[in-house]
Amino acid sequence: MDQRKGISRRLFLQRATTIGAAAAVPGLLAACGSGVEEGAAPTATGGTTPAGTPTGAATTPAATASVTETATETGTESPTAAAGEPLKIGLLIPTGGVYASLGEDMRNGFQLYLDQHDGALGGRPVEVVEEDSEANPEVGLRKAQKLLNEDRVAMVTGIVSSAVALGVRDLFHEAQVPLIISNAGANDITRAAKSPYIFRTSFSNWQSTYSLGQWAYDNVAQEGMYVIAPDYAAGAEDIAAFRESFEAAGGTVLTGGLPPFGTTQDYQPFLSEIGNAGAQAVFAFFAGGEAITFVQQYRDFGLKDTLPLIGPGFLTDEGVLEAQGDAALGLRTSLHYTPLLDNPTNSAYVEAYEAAYGEQPTVYTVQSYDAAQLIDLALGELGGDTADVDALVDAMANIGALDSPRGPFEMDPVTHNPIQNFYLREVQEVDGGLGNAVLEDLGPFPDPG
Amino acid sequence: MRRPPPWARVAVIAAVLLVAPLPLNDFRTGLLTEILIFGLLAASLDVLVGYTGLPSLGHATYFGVGGYVAALAARGMTDSAPVGLLAATVGALAVAGATGWLAVRTRGVYFLMLTLAFAQLLFSLAVTWAPVTGGANGLSVPRFALLPGDRGLLLDGPLVFYYYVLAAFALGYFLLHRLVTSPFGRSLVGLRENEARMRSIGYSVLGYKLAAFCAAGAVGGFAGALFVQHQRFISPTNVSFEISALVLIMVIMGGSGTLYGPVAGAALVLLIRDELSSRFQHWELLLGLVFIGFVYFLPRGAAGLLRRARPAAATAGSIAGAGGQEASL
Numbered sequence: 001m002d003q004r005k006g007i008s009r010r011l012f013l014q015r016a017t018t019i020g021a022a023a024a025v026p027g028l029l030a031a032c033g034s035g036v037e038e039g040a041a042p043t044a045t046g047g048t049t050p051a052g053t054p055t056g057a058a059t060t061p062a063a064t065a066s067v068t069e070t071a072t073e074t075g076t077e078s079p080t081a082a083a084g085e086p087l088k089i090g091l092l093i094p095t096g097g098v099y100a101s102l103g104e105d106m107r108n109g110f111q112l113y114l115d116q117h118d119g120a121l122g123g124r125p126v127e128v129v130e131e132d133s134e135a136n137p138e139v140g141l142r143k144a145q146k147l148l149n150e151d152r153v154a155m156v157t158g159i160v161s162s163a164v165a166l167g168v169r170d171l172f173h174e175a176q177v178p179l180i181i182s183n184a185g186a187n188d189i190t191r192a193a194k195s196p197y198i199f200r201t202s203f204s205n206w207q208s209t210y211s212l213g214q215w216a217y218d219n220v221a222q223e224g225m226y227v228i229a230p231d232y233a234a235g236a237e238d239i240a241a242f243r244e245s246f247e248a249a250g251g252t253v254l255t256g257g258l259p260p261f262g263t264t265q266d267y268q269p270f271l272s273e274i275g276n277a278g279a280q281a282v283f284a285f286f287a288g289g290e291a292i293t294f295v296q297q298y299r300d301f302g303l304k305d306t307l308p309l310i311g312p313g314f315l316t317d318e319g320v321l322e323a324q325g326d327a328a329l330g331l332r333t334s335l336h337y338t339p340l341l342d343n344p345t346n347s348a349y350v351e352a353y354e355a356a357y358g359e360q361p362t363v364y365t366v367q368s369y370d371a372a373q374l375i376d377l378a379l380g381e382l383g384g385d386t387a388d389v390d391a392l393v394d395a396m397a398n399i400g401a402l403d404s405p406r407g408p409f410e411m412d413p414v415t416h417n418p419i420q421n422f423y424l425r426e427v428q429e430v431d432g433g434l435g436n437a438v439l440e441d442l443g444p445f446p447d448p449g
Numbered sequence: 450m451r452r453p454p455p456w457a458r459v460a461v462i463a464a465v466l467l468v469a470p471l472p473l474n475d476f477r478t479g480l481l482t483e484i485l486i487f488g489l490l491a492a493s494l495d496v497l498v499g500y501t502g503l504p505s506l507g508h509a510t511y512f513g514v515g516g517y518v519a520a521l522a523a524r525g526m527t528d529s530a531p532v533g534l535l536a537a538t539v540g541a542l543a544v545a546g547a548t549g550w551l552a553v554r555t556r557g558v559y560f561l562m563l564t565l566a567f568a569q570l571l572f573s574l575a576v577t578w579a580p581v582t583g584g585a586n587g588l589s590v591p592r593f594a595l596l597p598g599d600r601g602l603l604l605d606g607p608l609v610f611y612y613y614v615l616a617a618f619a620l621g622y623f624l625l626h627r628l629v630t631s632p633f634g635r636s637l638v639g640l641r642e643n644e645a646r647m648r649s650i651g652y653s654v655l656g657y658k659l660a661a662f663c664a665a666g667a668v669g670g671f672a673g674a675l676f677v678q679h680q681r682f683i684s685p686t687n688v689s690f691e692i693s694a695l696v697l698i699m700v701i702m703g704g705s706g707t708l709y710g711p712v713a714g715a716a717l718v719l720l721i722r723d724e725l726s727s728r729f730q731h732w733e734l735l736l737g738l739v740f741i742g743f744v745y746f747l748p749r750g751a752a753g754l755l756r757r758a759r760p761a762a763a764t765a766g767s768i769a770g771a772g773g774q775e776a777s778l
Contacts, residue, residue: 095730131727137587138686146727149476149607163586167682170589231576232585260576261585 087124087386089375090147090156092164094135098262098289099160101319102364103132106158106182108357109365113372116352121372122379124386129153135160135262137167144168148175154386155180157371160364162186162205162233169193176389178396182371183364186233187241190415190447197389199396199416201370203336204447205237208312209285211422211445212334213245216283220308220332224280227256228270230290235261238285238312246283254279267294271301282307287314292323299327313338313436316427318360321434328427328434336420337363337406338436349405360435361405370404374411377402412446419446463619470611478607479679480723484716485618486675491699491711492625493668498697499706500629501661502641503553507564508669508696510548510571511541513688515670516677517575517582523590523678529597530604534617534674541670542663549662553655568693575685587684590677604678614675621668625708628664637661638706698736702743704750713751 091110093103107130119125129151133140140159147153148171155178159165165184172179173195181189181198185205189198216225225246229235235258243253255277257270274282282303286294291314298304304327309315313335316328339350339360349369353361378395379386386392397416402409410419421444425436466485470478490512497503515537522533548567555563575582582588593604595613604610628634636657639647648654677683686692695718703714721739725732747753 132730136686137682137684138680141680141682143727145479146476146723149474149479163684166586167589167684170681236579236584 085124086127087121087379087384088127088129088151088153089121090144090151090153090158091128091130092133092140092143092147092156092158092168093130094160095130095132097135099135099287100289102160102183102288103158105319105362105364106160106368108353109361109368110157110182110372112353112356112365113369113376115356117376121376122382123384124379133159133161133164135164137161137163140164141167141171144171148172148177153177155375157182157368157375159184162237165189166193166233169195169198172197178389178393180371180374180396182368184234185237187237187447190412190417191449194415194449196393196397199374199393199411201374201402201418202367203420204415204417205234206241207417207420207422207445207447208314208335209238209241210245211442212283212310212312213242213247213251214249215334215424215440215442216242216246216281216310217249217251220310221281222250223252223254224278225251225253225283226274226277226279226281227253227283228274228294229256229258229285230261230264231258232261235285239283242283262290264290265293267297268301271297271303274303274307275301279307282309284309284311284315286311287317288320291315291317291320295320295324295331296327308332310334313363313425316425316436317364318362318436319364321427321436325434329429331427332424332439333427333436334422334424334442335363335436336418336422337366338423338425338438340425340430340435340437341405341407341423342438343405343407345403346405346407363406366405370402370406370409373402373404374399408444412449415447415449417447417449419444421445466615470608475607478611480719482607482611482614482679483676484712484719485614486672486679487696487699487715487719488712489618489621489625489675490669490672491696491703491715492622492708493665493672494696495700495705495708495711496625496629496637496661496665496668498700499708499711500634500641501637501658503556503658503662504561504697505552505564505665506561506690506693506697507566507568508665509688509690509692510564510568511545511666511669512673512676512692512696513568513571513575513685514544515541515673516683516687518670519674519677520588520590520683521581523593524588527597528591528594530593530595530613530678532597533593533678534671537674538667538671541673542667545663545666545670546659549659549666553658553662565690565693568688568690572685572688572690575688582685583683585685587682587686590681590683592681593678610679614679617671617675621671622708622712625664625668629708633657633660698740700750702740702750704747704752707750707752710750710752717751 091107093106094100095103110128114121114126129147131143131147133143144156147156156172157180159181160183162184165181165186166188168179169189176197179198181200181202183202185203185208187204187206189200190204227239227242229239239256246253257273259267259270284294295315298309309331311333313333315333316324316331318339321328339346349366350361353365374396377399378392381395382388382391397411397413399411402411406420408421412419422442423438424440424442426439427434428437430437470481473481490508494505494508497505518540519533519537522536527533552560552563552567576585595604604613629637636647636652640654640657644654673687676687699714699718700711701714702717703712704710718736721736722732725735729735743750
């Protein structure tokens, strides 16, 4: 009797601990699955929710669905046989983590162009297949393989992270499937790792930062510049390009920091170093949830009033500006877009975007909008026929100027990277909210390739 | 009722695996390849968790070391896949020897924490040592051939690569099987069941544990190299806690102490991941629910279904043991 009782109690304990483990493991896994690579849960929620909430509201019910049917059969005449069939396009974006709001913006921008063109590109009704890259090169590669080999998409667009872009580069190059990157700025994509099948409607990291050096030397500080960026491809390249241009102008960089990407929630060690090192100004590249955290902590640490903070405009883009609030007011950054740009295309674009999604567009929405435009125009030249991939990428390379909300945009036929102007902007109060007002047009900065 | 002879079962499984990719598209063939690779990884961890009773939460260490060695070998030395495999196995064996020497001196939760610490160390190294590992960006790896030199039979296309991995899997699994059914393997089970008794009858407990640790690490590195040759890309994700935990889940869901169970567990987990991650953002949550269901209703894992009729080897204890350690995390 005693024995049996003992055994059953042991069994019970085993069961209990096992169930406990079962509860613990997925918890850990969930925390670390996104945590290790892309930002622990607190960052994800704390960082992206303020920016992400308005975006997610009601406008995109398909947020979790992988296949978003956007095909509309109505109103598309078929010039060729291929033109009647739906065109499958893969959309590879992060839907969680510190870059979730960027992914959402990219989906919206692409969708807006589709909605304005009866859901068709180049005369073909479009079916978008969405996959989550988790902004992790490993996951991005697996999802890209799925898009190519299982969904058999004709082309892929999206990609936020430079690391993902570099990771999937060989896959697209060898499979000879067009990839239109609508954010990731990894320099190598237009340089050493250039591919005839890969295009970019966004920027190269060099472009987005080199534009700032001379201006910073003339207007902010000649020496004692502290540089900080997350420790992954884009961060390192941004710092290198800024250093290159700032030093070419005659300035000197003091020192810098590379906080781990996606997992840093507390920038205090770096902020104290900035305070102690005798810096005269700070150059920072951050985007998405990390931009919110960094800008807020920079203010909270008392540095905002004493040391000017500059950087590529992702630091204060419209997706994070609201969450940053006063902490961002007065910051000066450089970027190839702001919704406050004064040109007719942009005015119409901002109006349409706000009507559709109830918030300001961002640089990410524009880049994806232009990706859709690039596909539309190139495919239109071929009558919607995707069979000849070489003809398609040739048409894309030689598309010339796009009518982009960002102002001048010309596809460089050699680097497959846009030649575009960069604007020096300042965060100001605009119509009761915050906006990036243009201070100066820094002119065009083509990537040297 | 007579059970069919063992070779008949092996023949059937081999036949199924040989024809399995034929009706599949390239992506599914790739997934099947991945299942074999992770199956081998989980089976190697099973030597520790299921047979020796050492719950390791850092098996990604050896998976990652093997992967990085294979990647660096491919980038700097040779495009021959088997040479890379060999180098990766040796590299992982060396790291397993060094870390195991320390780890086997501890037990239970300390062993678990130490293996986890090694994995985290390596993860940090992979992220920070960018000139060699490519940092968080990872490294792309050129195409592989079977033989070194110019005439080396390019391993091109998912189907060709699948058969290469299948052959490697068969070799790895065969070695693991020989290991656990050998007198050495039975001694490991003895260690798991009653370490004090094994010591008192004269076994070198530390030596046996270290040998098991090295064997598991070496095969783990072998699997890591296969994975990198499959993906042709490596990033610190390969050394991450996510991999360590996922492999342990594969072992437990499949049924520890069986070798074939963890392979089934790998198939289950990867299929769940693939089916869910395209549909839900928080697929880990659903995997967790499935895992809880498994642990509660099938405490011996998927393999328990097969073994129900047979006299059960005492695996349940080791499963709960491994799980128990985890709970105390």
